[in-house]
Each structure stands twice: as C-alpha cells, then as structure tokens.
Amino acid sequence: MSDVSLKPPGHPALPPRRIGVLLVNLGTPDATDYWSMRRYLKEFLSDRRVIEVNPVKWWLILNLIILTVRPGRKGRDYDKIWNKDKNESFLKTITRSQAEKLAAAYAGDARILVDWAMRYGNPSIASRLEAMRKAGCDRILIVPLYPQYAAATTATVADKAFDALAAMRWQPALRVAPAYYDRPAYIEALASSLEEGLTKLPFKPDVIVASYHGMPEEYLHKGDPYYCQCAVTTRLLRDRLKLDESKLMMTFQSRFGTAEWLKPYTDMTVKGLAEKGVKNLAVITPGFASDCLETLEEIAMENAHIFKEAGGENFAHIPCLNDSDAGMAVISDVVGRELMGWL
Numbered sequence: 001m002s003d004v005s006l007k008p009p010g011h012p013a014l015p016p017r018r019i020g021v022l023l024v025n026l027g028t029p030d031a032t033d034y035w036s037m038r039r040y041l042k043e044f045l046s047d048r049r050v051i052e053v054n055p056v057k058w059w060l061i062l063n064l065i066i067l068t069v070r071p072g073r074k075g076r077d078y079d080k081i082w083n084k085d086k087n088e089s090f091l092k093t094i095t096r097s098q099a100e101k102l103a104a105a106y107a108g109d110a111r112i113l114v115d116w117a118m119r120y121g122n123p124s125i126a127s128r129l130e131a132m133r134k135a136g137c138d139r140i141l142i143v144p145l146y147p148q149y150a151a152a153t154t155a156t157v158a159d160k161a162f163d164a165l166a167a168m169r170w171q172p173a174l175r176v177a178p179a180y181y182d183r184p185a186y187i188e189a190l191a192s193s194l195e196e197g198l199t200k201l202p203f204k205p206d207v208i209v210a211s212y213h214g215m216p217e218e219y220l221h222k223g224d225p226y227y228c229q230c231a232v233t234t235r236l237l238r239d240r241l242k243l244d245e246s247k248l249m250m251t252f253q254s255r256f257g258t259a260e261w262l263k264p265y266t267d268m269t270v271k272g273l274a275e276k277g278v279k280n281l282a283v284i285t286p287g288f289a290s291d292c293l294e295t296l297e298e299i300a301m302e303n304a305h306i307f308k309e310a311g312g313e314n315f316a317h318i319p320c321l322n323d324s325d326a327g328m329a330v331i332s333d334v335v336g337r338e339l340m341g342w343l
Helices: 034-045 055-080 090-105 125-134 151-165 184-199 217-221 226-241 266-275 293-309 325-338
Strands: 018-028 112-121 137-144 173-176 207-213 248-253 280-284 314-317
Touching (some): 018 034, 018 125, 034 055, 090 112, 090 325, 112 151, 125 137, 137 151, 151 173, 184 226, 184 280, 184 325, 207 226, 207 266, 217 226, 226 248, 248 266, 266 293, 280 293
Parallel strands (some): 018 112, 137 173, 207 248, 207 280
C-alpha cells in the first residue's frame, strides 16, 4: 500500500515509510497549582495497574479524601524542585533532552523519527503515537524509561499504547523495549556515574544506599518481577564496584497508604544508619532514568533532613543518569538492540 506506483487514481497521499522511537517516562503535572496537581494525581491514582484494590472502595477514598487533600501538599513539594526557567518539572525537561539527543544521534538516517511522551500528563502517549503515524511511521519502538520492569510502570505504558492503537484503522507494528536492569551498558553507566559523583563530594561516604521506588509487597507475591530485578541491579553494581552489602545497601522509597511495602524502607534505613553512628552517607537511585520529585525532593531534601536530624553529618544525592553521556549511552544501547531487524 505504501508503493506510490501501485496507487490508483484518487488514492490518499502517503508519507514516506519511517520508523518511530518513542521514549516514555512516568509523567508530570502541567503546573504546581491545586487543579493541575489534582488532574495529574487523578489520572495516576485511577490507574488499576498502580492501585490494585477494590475499585468501589478506592473510588470513594480517592475522590472524597485523597484528591481533596493531596494536591495542595504535593503541589508544594513540586514547587520546591520546579524548573522555573521553563515553567515545567525537571522530569519533563530531562526527558525532552534525552529525546533530542537521541534524535541527533540518528540525524543521518531519515527513516528514524524520535519523540517522547508521558504516561500521565502531557504530552500523552496517544497524541505522540498519532503524530508518528501521520508522519509515516509504520513501525514504532516504545522505550519505557524504567530500568526494572513493574506492572505499574512498564505494563501500564504498553496498556496505554495499545489503547491508542485500538482507535487506528492502519495500525503501525509496535515493539516495547524490555527492562534493561542487567544490561552491561547500564551497570557500567551507573558505576561510572557513581564514581564520578563521589569524586566531587567534599567527604567520603561511610555507606552508599541504592534507593528504588517502592511497591506494595503484595505485588511481589502476585508475580511482579520488580523486586528481583532491583536486587540483580544492586548485586551487579556491587560486583562492579567491589562493595559488599554493608557498604552498598538496597532500599525502597515512596510508600503510600497503610499496606506493607517492599523493605527495607529508605527513610527508616537512613534514620537507622545515622542513629548507629554513620556520619557520611550517599544515596543513588538506580530505578530512575531521570531526576524527578522522588529524587530531587524526597531523597535530596526529605531524607537528607531525616539523616541529619538523627545525628548524621554529610549527605549527598548522586544525580540520575539523566541526559548525560553515560545516560544517553544506555538509551542508545537499548534502542540499537531493539531496532535490529527493522534497520
């Protein structure tokens, strides 16, 4: 159908065939005011992949309690780390830059079109997939920017992408890049980034904490591989850095609600280390491809305060890979592998 020579008279115009690469991150509110935060939180917390409880009970809790109280509080948290120059979250700034740098790397190949989207908020996955389709992309690679797989992250990106395809008459072929938690390029990038970050500190950490986003423990028992993949990443990073479990610890942050979440908890670990006499602490966040609220506010601010209140002295958050050369090498590694057979 794409061969111009075979088109009958009056056939709709067709753009040249292209291959799309869509980077997808978690999401961001459009602004920090109450109503912007409420829209974002409603979309996020209404996702059945994220909150797996009785839907009727959750609807009442979400709409009558959480969406009344939480938008104001989270808006204040976002405002602490908002990119005032661009009037957007740093997650959006960084994800855009990652897409632009990847596009520059493929600038010599007119077949490749690179774009970016957010699972929650804007730009939406559906809008970017439609734009790619109109630009002639009959094959699209979706790259969820989550090193470790979870149903609440990678799977919900795939859900949304296939929802968008359901509305299309001419659907592109779709690939979803798998998690890259054990890719040598990713482990090397983490290790080199950590080593570089440590050389810039005015102190030597006694302990390094690798903090991952948490999830309810129940999800692990339902078969979610997230915990195991985080453990593999941490083990490989320890091996690369020649550190044992006492020097590079794995923890989980950002718990929500009353259920038991994956342990050990980051905040309790940070507090406990300080109480045991640890004075110098560094935290890395290997589960995040880009710095965001959970790294810039929860770790760099909130957990730093917890550590020092409990007797610690020096605390450092090591930035995510972001759009650094090391970070882009990881994304290029994933994309290059997944485009095999299409290029």
